Amino acid sequence: MKVIRETHxxxxxxxxxxxxxxxxxxxxxxxxxxxxxxxxxxxxxxxxEDRDAAGNLVREVVELRREPKYAPHDRWHIxxxxxxxxxxxxxxxxxxxxxxxxxxxxxxxxxxPSRGDYEHCFTLEGPRGEFVxxxxxxxxxxxxxxxxxxxxxxxxxxxxxxxxxxxxxxxxDAWAEAVLQ
Numbered sequence: 001m002k003v004i005r006e007t008h009x010x011x012x013x014x015x016x017x018x019x020x021x022x023x024x025x026x027x028x029x030x031x032x033x034x035x036x037x038x039x040x041x042x043x044x045x046x047x048x049e050d051r052d053a054a055g056n057l058v059r060e061v062v063e064l065r066r067e068p069k070y071a072p073h074d075r076w077h078i079x080x081x082x083x084x085x086x087x088x089x090x091x092x093x094x095x096x097x098x099x100x101x102x103x104x105x106x107x108x109x110x111x112x113p114s115r116g117d118y119e120h121c122f123t124l125e126g127p128r129g130e131f132v133x134x135x136x137x138x139x140x141x142x143x144x145x146x147x148x149x150x151x152x153x154x155x156x157x158x159x160x161x162x163x164x165x166x167x168x169x170x171x172x173d174a175w176a177e178a179v180l181q
């Protein structure tokens with residue numbers, strides 16, 4: 001069975017905007033980058049069941065595989081680079097991610113990210129989950145918003161989360177009341 005994935009690279013002008021907004025890491029790579037959901041693969045370790053086209057179990061295997069990291073797969077995702085130290089030491093990584101499956105040990109999150117790794121910050125989609133095209137202006141806005149939120153005081157962040165939670169609760173109550181009447 002051959003798996004076909006829709007892959008895309010971020011447009012050069014979008015990549016440039018993200019690099020300008022966040023700067024570069026110690027390897028000269030941008031702090032922020034945009035990746036297509038199907039294009040971003042990451043290590044996942046564990047017990048896998050391979051099946052044929054009819055759904056019959058062909059084999060079970062314990063191994064590391066590169067699998068799509070983000071869902072929805074058909075959206076742009078903004079990532080921020082994190083240094084290796086943010087994952088702890090290699091020994092801590094191993095202790096925290098080692099799993100035993102069928103008597104075999106496997107690192108559930110793959111090898112230690114010695115060069116750091118990119119982590120999810122934002123999924124680009126509309127308010128109802130619809131596709132939104134990634135443009136340089138959108139990329140610039142998202143990166144600036146992320147950077148601004150990183151420098152906001154913790155109390156202000158908590159207050160904003162509480163405000164949003166109260167607003168969502170009021171909206172749900174209004175919706176539920178309308179449905180019930």
